[in-house]
Amino acid sequence: MRVLGIDPGAKVTGVCVIDGREVVASVDVATAHDLFPAHRGYIQEVVNQAYRLLDSLQVQTVAVEAITRPSWHMKGRAAADPTALLATAEVLGGVLGFAWPVPIVQVQPGKNGSQPFGTYPPSLITPAERRAPGWQLKTAGKGKLCHQRSAYDVARAGLRLRAEMVHV
Known part of the structure; x- marks a missing residue:
């Protein structure tokens, strides 16, 4: 089953289409606009890019x-700045509010994009990330493809959730 994973972000949103464990396509959608409020054009581009992949790849x-x-x-410090969370929520709302022609599932956050590099397909690991000895065991996190890796993990979790829904 092909699943399109979306990691909504305030400045960058990762999108990844998988078929099993294989990456079929992945892309980042970024905005150059202010963080908040999220620019309407950015939210529309996230949905447009995701829909193009969905439509062309039979997701x-x-x-x-x-x-x-x-x-x-x-830890007793001052309140966190909610700006990035609010902008991310706007992107999430745009994705959830779109009339997708296929089922949509929500995946809970939790270490998406932060697994050991060796668990990701080669297309989601840059040559620079592979240079260090033992790179396969190092935990992915920040980096050029971090949002696409997160979208990959979201798609994998969505695949499991969808399978559970079908078998219930």
Whole structure:
């Protein structure tokens, strides 16, 4: 089953289409506009890019990473700035509000894009990330393809959720 994973972000959104564990296509959609409010053109481009991939690659399910209620205080320090969370919520709302022609599932956040490099397909690891000895065991995180890796994990989780829904 082909699944389109979306990792909504305030400045960059990752989109990845998988078939099993194989990456069929992946792309980042970025905005050069202010963080908040999220620029309408950015939200539209996220949905447009995702729909183009869905339509051209015969995707059967869309999976999008949800957001969780933030903890506004961190270890006694001042309240966190909610700007990025609000902008991400706007992108998420645009994705959820679109009339997708296939089922859509929400994937809970939690280490999406932060697995060991060796668990990701080669197309989601840059040559620079492969240079360090033992790179396969190092945890992915920041980097050029971090949003696409997160979208890959979201798609994989969406594949599992969709399978559970079908078998219930």
